[in-house]
Amino acid sequence: MRSNLNNAIRFKYHQLAQGVRFGYHQARNLVKLDLGQRLTSPTLVANTLDQDDVKIAKSELKNRDHWFRADDVTVYEKTFADWNQSSYVFAFMGARVALSASIYALNLKPGDEVIIPGYTCVVVLNSFRFAGIKAVFGDIELDTYGLAAECVENLVTPKTKAILLHHLYGLVCRDYEQLLSIAQKHHLSVIEDCAMSTGAVFKDRKIGNYGDIAIYSSEQTKVFTTIQGGLAVTNRKDLADRLKGFYSQAAYPQEGYIDKLLHTVFINYFSFKHPHRWWREELVQILHEGKTLRSTTREEEQGVKPAHYGCRMPAPVARIGINQLRKIDAYNQTRRETSQNWDTWCRRNGYQQPFVVPDSTPVFLRYPVLVEPENKRDTRWAHVSPGVTPGVWFVSNIHPVAGELKSCPRANTAVRRCINFPTLLF
Numbered sequence: 001m002r003s004n005l006n007n008a009i010r011f012k013y014h015q016l017a018q019g020v021r022f023g024y025h026q027a028r029n030l031v032k033l034d035l036g037q038r039l040t041s042p043t044l045v046a047n048t049l050d051q052d053d054v055k056i057a058k059s060e061l062k063n064r065d066h067w068f069r070a071d072d073v074t075v076y077e078k079t080f081a082d083w084n085q086s087s088y089v090f091a092f093m094g095a096r097v098a099l100s101a102s103i104y105a106l107n108l109k110p111g112d113e114v115i116i117p118g119y120t121c122v123v124v125l126n127s128f129r130f131a132g133i134k135a136v137f138g139d140i141e142l143d144t145y146g147l148a149a150e151c152v153e154n155l156v157t158p159k160t161k162a163i164l165l166h167h168l169y170g171l172v173c174r175d176y177e178q179l180l181s182i183a184q185k186h187h188l189s190v191i192e193d194c195a196m197s198t199g200a201v202f203k204d205r206k207i208g209n210y211g212d213i214a215i216y217s218s219e220q221t222k223v224f225t226t227i228q229g230g231l232a233v234t235n236r237k238d239l240a241d242r243l244k245g246f247y248s249q250a251a252y253p254q255e256g257y258i259d260k261l262l263h264t265v266f267i268n269y270f271s272f273k274h275p276h277r278w279w280r281e282e283l284v285q286i287l288h289e290g291k292t293l294r295s296t297t298r299e300e301e302q303g304v305k306p307a308h309y310g311c312r313m314p315a316p317v318a319r320i321g322i323n324q325l326r327k328i329d330a331y332n333q334t335r336r337e338t339s340q341n342w343d344t345w346c347r348r349n350g351y352q353q354p355f356v357v358p359d360s361t362p363v364f365l366r367y368p369v370l371v372e373p374e375n376k377r378d379t380r381w382a383h384v385s386p387g388v389t390p391g392v393w394f395v396s397n398i399h400p401v402a403g404e405l406k407s408c409p410r411a412n413t414a415v416r417r418c419i420n421f422p423t424l425l426f
């Protein structure tokens with residue numbers, strides 16, 4: 001009885017504090033308006049979300065009876081396959097899960113070794129860890145931040161079974177063709193991590209179609225978004241059959257998870273994209289408190305497999321994916337156009353432009369630049385000019401987990417110096 005009363009008082013106090021904070025922030029915004037100052041700046045999250053996606057999310061929250069029907073997921077997979085010029089596509093709840101499915105499809109076994117770039121995300125490493133596979137880190141090049149071909153041959157041992165190459169920031173990796181031929185020479189499979197470069201083209205074909213199997217992400221910071229989501233793609237029938245085996249036994253996420261994901265669609269839209277997010281962000285956060293989905297849990301960052309890991313994509317998420325795919329080319333075109341302004345900024349400020357591989361068309365999810373280490377440690381200079389908040393992917397070799405890979409000096413340079421500018425400037 002007493003504890004109920006305490007909880008009620010605490011709740012009222014919390015609401016009051018939220019109201020006061022909201023009032024204070026909006027008063028501050030009015031002063032800024034009066035002074036002619038900007039109220040919002042471009043963000044790095046969820047910027048392909050629009051009102052139409054919010055509408056879908058709201059309608060899905062109201063009609064829950066068809067959440068676990070497979071047909072719209074199949075439409076999503078088919079739409080992606082056609083758009084990506086690929087034969088077989090399977091939709092999961094994250095590129096990390098698609099990678100686990102790929103590891104299964106390639107029949108990689110505990111004790112096998114896979115060469116991966118020493119400049120990646122912890123969830124990529126986790127997919128190998130969860131399968132008992134040893135990741136061997138290769139250094140990157142600093143033109144496109146991809147795996148450096150010259151480092152790879154020295155790392156091949158009789159236990160090596162595959163190479164994971166990645167295309168970062170929307171670019172096509174510099175040593176693409178060399179890596180493919182090294183893999184062929186040593187009879188290694190190639191996994192392409194296209195999580196950041198969905199839609200980039202090399203020699204008239206979308207990336208991801210050159211290796212054996214590829215993964216794509218629709219997480220909330222990626223080229224297109226379903227908040228959380230990923231695809232495993234292959235053109236090989238034998239691998240497609242094995243991917244299907246993994247997929248068929250994968251569970252759907254629980255209702256509570258899907259509920260949170262759908263809420264995150266409109267929380268993120270009003271927080272990061274809406275032109276009036278200067279006041280709507282805080283309001284939507286208050287109204288839907290506790291409903292935001294985190295991309296990576298703390299336990300995942302520590303290498304622990306979360307309970308909800310390994311799921312396939314359910315229909316409501318696929319419906320948002322279908323809508324996102326309608327817009328992806330237009331957004332990528334805008335990104336490419338914005339990147340030309342960043343080229344000019346680099347030339348004027350004495351920084352090197354990212355390298356565009358001949359015969360490639362990048363999508364510039366972000367525009368990466370190597371700046372002085374102090375300008376990465378504290379990026380507030382960029383708020384003033386050029387007037388954006390840069391991203392800091394990656395802050396460590398196995399982002400965001402602290403620690404340095406001594407064997408990857410160029411990756412360490414990127415960790416110290418690579419920032420990235422937004423390319424959708426809403």
Ligand SMILES: Cc1ncc(COP(=O)(O)O)c(C=O)c1O
Nearest residue numbers: 094095096121195217219229230
């Ligand atoms: C290069 C790269 N690969 C894979 C992933 C995993 O993507 P997802 O969040 O969809 O699992 C990420 C995540 O940020 C990434 O940056």
